[in-house]
Amino acid sequence: MDKKKFILEFIVEQDGVLLREFLHSHGISKRTLTAVKYDGGLLLVNGSEQTVRHLLKKGDTVTVQFPSEEPSVGLVPETGNLAIVYEDEAILIIDKPAAQGTIPSRDQPNGTIANFVAGKFEAEHVPSTVHVVTRLDTDTSGLVCIAKNRHIHHLLSGQMQTTGFERSYIAIAEGYIEKDTIIIEQPIGRKDGSIIERTVRQNGQYARTDVRVLSRFERNGEPYTSVSLRLHTGRTHQIRVHMQWLGHPLAGDDLYGGTRRLIGRQALHCASIGFRHPLTNEPMTFMSDLPADMVQLNPVSSQSK
Template sequence: MNGKDLRFRLVYPVDEDGLLLREFLHSKGISKRTLTATKYGGGSIEVNGIERTVRHPLCAGDVVVVVFPPEQPSAGLYPEDGKLTIIYEDEVLMMVDKPPGQSTIPSRDHPVGTVANSVAGKFAREKLPATVHIVTRLDRDTSGLICIAKNRHIHHLLSEQMIASGFYRQYLAFVEGQLASNQFIIEEPIGRKDGSIMERIVRKDGQYARTDVEVLGQFKKEGHYFTKIALVLHTGRTHQIRVHMQWAGHPVVGDDLYGSTHQLMGRQALHCAKISFTHPLTGEKLEFKSDVSQDMQALTYNEINRIE
């Protein structure tokens, strides 16, 4: 950062001759769209301290600096001084542990009190010229880890990593009934249910979706059988785990939208327990874990008989 200029910037040393600036920046994961937004949106691309066009030829020893334009907070996102459980933070991203019952982003029914509102408030207090980039979003009643980028470019890099299957997400859940297999893969396309704004279903014309499932234990409470499972997402479709487990005949406990009831829990028993990925700038492998919340822990307390 230079003085009061809080715009996000990246510095790249050049170690070979002959590349054009645009080719060099493309090799660093900066898209053509990002370059255009930088050029015309209040940013700059400099070589050795001088602003250059993307056609500028580079030499070994040059230093390229990309100053990204300031981002305007979303008009409908009200900054709040809300509580955030931040388990990791650096200059480009942060990891938050979300409790059940809190929305990730505002909606018509929940315009305030969300994770995004609190993050926007944090950015405002820190005078960070950025909007909130949610990389991994959780449903309101799902608890656990959320990844947030502080810059549009970092969001892009993490999204590309997710597409390339380099972004690992593991969930823990309790589902209805007893599963016949200890490990299996659900690879079924997901799309919107006809006539519904919210609900999704498995349908042939839906988007490709894959969920890996592993059984961790079988339980019974008052004659009600249910199973603890670990799930790994390879795609990120809306309600993916909830839809896939309903399709498999074992809806998530407490998920009354997708075939369960509130007999055991008042919300879906679903928690994002582990996320790992490669840091988009440093190349370091990062791994984060979150313990399940108390209401899910209560399902395996002494009053419940585990089936061995």
């Protein structure tokens, strides 16, 4: 069976605009237009194929038929369970459990969210590869956003660059954090001698994390702090590195100074994401409840998002 084409339609609202400029004003990138031109897509004006130099008139109907995308090399489609929170023609929101990778890696080449989404797309004849918009570390649980088309991915990435895409996390840190709110603005780069670990370093990339204390509590006589965190940037291991720099590594995060006495993975959960829908511009917010291992560590945190 042929794969369904991804198609967008627009109505022109003024005379004298070049098709190229009109499409650019609707967020269609030069790279996407090149793919449409050379990889099997179509640009139609009132049902007739046109070039990007075509001069539009008010009331014209512009149709963009995007080419089918081939799955990424090395991404094997698999059948598996996905906790789907929301889905439409453009986006897919999934609630990822801890211990499952977002994309294949050397340590987890199969069974990831991307493998299962690729299998879902193949079964449903979705003409796209897997475009992960928000990636989570393997042992971080919570919401993952996936775009169903390279154009949708481009639009959502644009929102992330302009802070229009909000991501909020709940974490449990070791020790008592004294201040109720903290803004951490510390650059992050790769740690010397490691291909995995990151660290705060002055020649790193700008990174900002907002921290808000939810509760302070004790377990087995040791102090912990439940916090809500908001990301303004998306550096690798950003929250984990910033909390280590603060002197309060996450419980269970033995890579960044935490201990696994009470929980077997970093106590970090993506609890909400919010953005404007890339096609309708409608504000959308999605929530995810804390998983059982974090609730058991501090039941109060599950009630304070």
